[in-house]
Amino acid sequence: MSADAVVVGSGPNGLVAAVTLASAGRKVLLLEAAAEFGGALRSAELTLPGRVHDMGATVMAMALASPATRGLALDGVEFAHPPVVAAHPLDDGPAVLVHRDAGRTAEGLGRDAGVWRAVVGAAERAGFPLVDLLLKPLGPWELRPAAFAAAARFGVAAALPATTLARRAFRTRRGRALLAGMAAHSMLDLRAPLTAGYGLTLAVLAHLVGWPLVAGGSQRLADALVARLRELGGEAVAGHRVRGLRELDAPTVVLDVPPREFAALADQPGRHGELPRRYRERLLRFRHGPGVFKVDWALDGPVPWRDPGVAGAGTVHLGGTLEEIALSEAETAAGRHSPRPYVLLVQPYAADPGGRGGHTLWAYCHVPNGSRADLTGAIEAQIERYAPGFRDRVLARHVMGPAALEAANPNLAGGDIGGGLASLGQFLRRPVWSPAPWRTPLPGVFLCSASTPPGPGVHGMGGWQAARLALKG
Ligand SMILES: Cc1cc2nc3c(=O)[nH]c(=O)nc-3n(C[C@H](O)[C@H](O)[C@H](O)COP(=O)(O)OP(=O)(O)OC[C@H]3O[C@@H](n4cnc5c(N)ncnc54)[C@H](O)[C@@H]3O)c2cc1C
Known part of the structure; x- marks a missing residue:
């Protein structure tokens, strides 16, 4: 097919870009390097048949x-x-639980109930306009005047390092630990600015929309977006790795790739011309963040948590106190492996019993970018700490360190699942400082991956912004 637009890469950003362009009547060709569509949305039988x-x-x-x-x-x-x-x-008391309801969550925080209500609860009440502000940091926004106070309070808290907010605004070990566990999703040293913001944003989302999963596996979301593209007349081809822009003979090209890969693709320029030297240098200066070491398990039953309240949670943060989690993330940021790492664990069966062919579980910890260390033992020790007997439930395990993650998906460079370090500097320059960073100096060529604002996550915003710019011309 002769396409009006070629989209390279079928992660959530590439898929949303393709569907947005096709919905506007463009003939779209989507090219994916892997054998399956979806990028970091893929699902597979990693351990046992049927799991x-x-x-x-x-x-x-x-x-x-x-x-x-x-x-x-x-x-x-x-x-x-x-x-x-x-x-x-x-270790020393009941688990802190995050519920859909902000008030109920606050009740479990004792003397920190007030700060949770004032910062997180109020931001939740500001609703989708506030989320839009966070996901569209470059605007346009439609925040109602009534929400300004909540947004301002949220903004001041969000700009802080998580350790500062935890020590200044939270008074209990439970509240501080909860904030640290949320903020550590940022994969940053928790003494860095904005880390509170990453944690608070996730907390607001927990109350506003919940943290659901896709029944049957995330692949279904990717497959549904591919099906929508095809319904709209688009074509999607898997198993086709694009090696240079020269291959792509379409007026519009949208790249769901990281900055360095864009620079490499542009080394074989096509109809869109050559990259200016300074822009290319900026792409090459873009920094990836730490990697992750991920383990998937097939279990013969649920994790035997010491505190039964944890059994119903979709996501579990393991690592104990603020101090312990902050130390673990500081070690990773300094290029070292923490012996007691912060572990982010997901138990899909809590939300989707029967949807995954049995009890499946995954967890990862942060490691220096490109690390070759095997963290399976350290991760399992953290689970055993709160769930004695866990290892006896394991039927099979599958591990993916940074090299395996990158081999499965070149966007996960060195195991970085965030599309680039989420530091303040790269929050502002993602990958360059611009009111429209999705537009590149090459006419008709747009960048849409998680290395563009608003960064990582399954939100499709990079793809949506790139497609909107492409449609404007
Ligand atoms: C282990 C892990 C857990 C995560 N957990 C969550 C979570 O629970 N919730 C959440 O919101 N986010 C999570 N994320 C982050 C989220 O998945 C990513 O931020 C998101 O998928 C980024 O989307 P993307 O479209 O930018 O890129 P990706 O999803 O990485 O997709 C990029 C695609 O482009 C393809 N590609 C690259 N180069 C080429 C080329 N030259 N030719 C053809 N194809 C190419 C790749 O093969 C890949 O399929 C997680 C990520 C990982 C890895």
């Missing part, structure tokens, strides 16, 4: 909240909510 594991993203809070995807009704996609959004077990 479905998400290779990447499971928690779909951003998909539900994003202006790019929240209105999409897709055949075969059902969002399943766990009874408890997230749990943070502690």
Whole structure:
């Protein structure tokens, strides 16, 4: 087919870009290097026959909240909510639980109930306009005047390092630990600015839309987007790795690739011309963040949590206190492996019993970019700490360190699942400082991956912004 637009890469951003362009009547060709579509949305039988594991993203809070995807009704996609959004077990007392309801969550925080209500609860009440502000940091926004106070309070808290907010605003070990577990999703040293913001944003989403997963596996969301593209007359081809822009003979090209790969593709320029030297240098200066070491398990039953309250949680943060989690993330940021790493664990069966062919589980910890270390033992020790007897439930395991992750998906460079370091500098320059960073100096060529604003997550915003710019011409 002779296409009006070629989209390279079928992660959530590439898929949303392709569907947005096709919805506007463009003839779209989507090219994917891997044998399956979806990028970090893929699911596969990683352990035992019939057991479905998400290779990447499971928690779909951003998909539900994003202006790019929240209105999409897709055949075969059902969002399943766990009874408890997230749990943070502690050594010396009951786990901290995050519920859909902000008030109920606050009740479990004792003397920190007030700060939770004032910052997180109020931001939740500001609703989707506030989420739009966060996911469209470059605007346009439609925040009602009534929400300004909540947004301002949220903004001041969000700009802080998580350690600062935790120590200044939270008074209990439970509240501080909860904030640290949320903020550590950022994969940054928790003494860095904005880390509080990453954690608070996830907390607001927990109350506003929940942290559901896709029943049957995230692959269904990718497959449904590919089906929508085909319904709209688009073509999607898997197993085709694009090696240079020269291959792509279409007026519009949208790249769901990281900055360095864009620079490499542009080394074989085509009809769109050559990259200016300074822009190319900026692409090459773009920094990837730490990697992850991920383990998937097939279990013969649920994880035997010491605190039964954790059983209903879709997501579990393991790592104990603020101090311990902050130390673990500081070690990773300094290029070292933490012996007691912060572990992010997802138990899909809590939301989707029977949907994955049995009890499946995944967890990862952060490691220096490109690390070759095997963290299986350290991760399992953290689970055993809160769930004695866990190892006895394991029927099979599958591990993916940074090299395996990158081999499965070149966007996960060195195991970086965030599309680039989420530091303040790269929040502002993603990958360059511009009011429209999705537009590149090459006419008709757009960048849409998680290396563009608003960054990582299954929200499709990079693809949506790139497609909107492409449609404007
Ligand atoms: C282990 C893990 C867990 C995660 N958990 C969550 C979660 O629970 N919730 C959440 O919101 N987010 C999560 N994320 C992050 C989220 O999945 C990513 O931010 C998101 O998928 C990024 O989307 P993308 O479209 O930019 O790129 P990707 O999803 O990485 O897709 C990029 C695609 O482009 C293809 N590609 C690259 N180069 C070429 C080329 N030259 N030719 C053809 N194809 C090419 C790749 O093969 C890949 O399929 C997780 C990620 C990982 C890896």
